[in-house]
Amino acid sequence: MAVQYYSRTEIAGIRRAGQIVMAILEELRQAVRPGITTAALDALAVRALKRHGATSNFRGYTPVKGIMPFPGVICSSVNEAIVHGIPGTYALREGDILSIDFGAVVDGWHGDSAITVPVGTVTPEAQRLLDVTQEALHLGIAAARGGNRVMDISRAIQTYVEGEGFSLIRRYTGHGIGRALHEDPTVPNYVDPKMANPLLRPGMVMCIEPMVSAGRPGTRELADRWTVVTADGSLAAHFEHTVAITSGDPDVLTAHSDGPLATSRSTSTSPSAGKP
Ligand code: MG
């Protein structure tokens, strides 16, 4: 599939989905505490989606034939789980870290974002992993400017994370998003000279999502065929935003409109935005 370029009106649609994703992720963050099960967090998200008139782009997702369709509306990945954890009976414990990946569809437009949340008090090393992964996302977003290339995002993330002594998961990547949850281009979290490296142009919308291991980068899939864990059992973290490329600052469609990642979208003019 070719890279899609979205008009300003279309990006406004993706933003509506993104803002609902952000609001529900905030609700989930506030609900995280020792004792709550990941299934209860999923149920909270199901109710919130309904309240917002949105649907899930995660539940029922089947990447390959023969795998059970994903049963949750959130992915809940605890400690050494990196991504794609299935919500269930596990009750969170003090000191866990929980990655929540969440998406929503509104009027056919997709949003996708992820956070990793400490459960109660976590070790300083776990907190540093969360801080580094979130900062890596911010640095990746800062590189997501029209005229740069996809690997500029990858390089910004990789240079910082490896400089902090952590590893980037290579098997899973960011992706384009818009009319579908996963579109081109692939947005890796490391530089690979063999991979496509498209120019970033206004109208492209992509999910930037560093996945970081406190140990080695290798991964393993659990018997449920979904949950991905670090092969060496190290803690892992994951942060993600849906970002539109403009001719100026990147426009974070899943950010709080008044938060630190808010852009000057109300004042910025990007006459070249839209289908080239
Ligand atoms: Mg996601």
Ligand code: MG
């Ligand atoms: Mg994603």
